[in-house]
Amino acid sequence: MKKFNFTLQSLLDIRLRKEDEIKLMLAKKINQIQQSFAIQNEIHDKLRDLQETEKKRRKETENVSLLKASVAYRFKLKADLIEIVRKIDTLKNEADNIRAKLTEATKQRRAIEILKENKFSEWKKEQNDLEQKFIDDISQQSFIRKTRQL
Incomplete structure (x- = not known):
């Protein structure tokens, strides 16, 4: 019985590698998105803390220089927040593009796998037919020998 040999195996291997590379790219992009969300949460926390401390500080004293500094810091935090939101949107779009590439690579790989x-099914059927023919020949020869001996 000969071994199954798929002539397009090298193409299938290439497509598998390409799909794996795209999966890695997607994982990196998702990691970048998660890191950006963490930064966004930090900025939100800083803004919330700033607002709470400003409420307390305004009740206690009215220092103009501290007020100017806190306003400038709040504007900087809000600008950082806008920037990180834009970055997250860009990263999400890039991740969507990578997902589309992954879907296409998966389709291409799956097409070769179906082939x-x-x-393999054809080869297995042929092998089973050959095996059955061999068994039939042996049975026939055995029957002929037995009938000749009688």
Whole structure:
């Protein structure tokens, strides 16, 4: 019985590697998105803390220089927040593009795998037919020998 040989195996291997590379790219992009969300949460926390401390400080004293500094800091935090939100949107769009590439790569790989499965089924059927023919020949020869001996 000969071994199954799929002639497009090297193409399938290339497509598998390409799909794995795209999966890695997507994982990196998702990691970047998560890091950006963490930064966004930090900025939100800083803004909330600033507002709470400003409420307390305004009740206690009215220092103009501190007020100017806190306003400038709040504007900086809000600008940082806007920037990180834009970055997150950009990263999400890039991740969507990578997902589309991954879907296409998966389709291409799956097409070759279906071909391989069909070829394997054909090969297995041929092997079973050959094996059955061999068994039939042996049975026939055995029957002929037995009938000659009688």
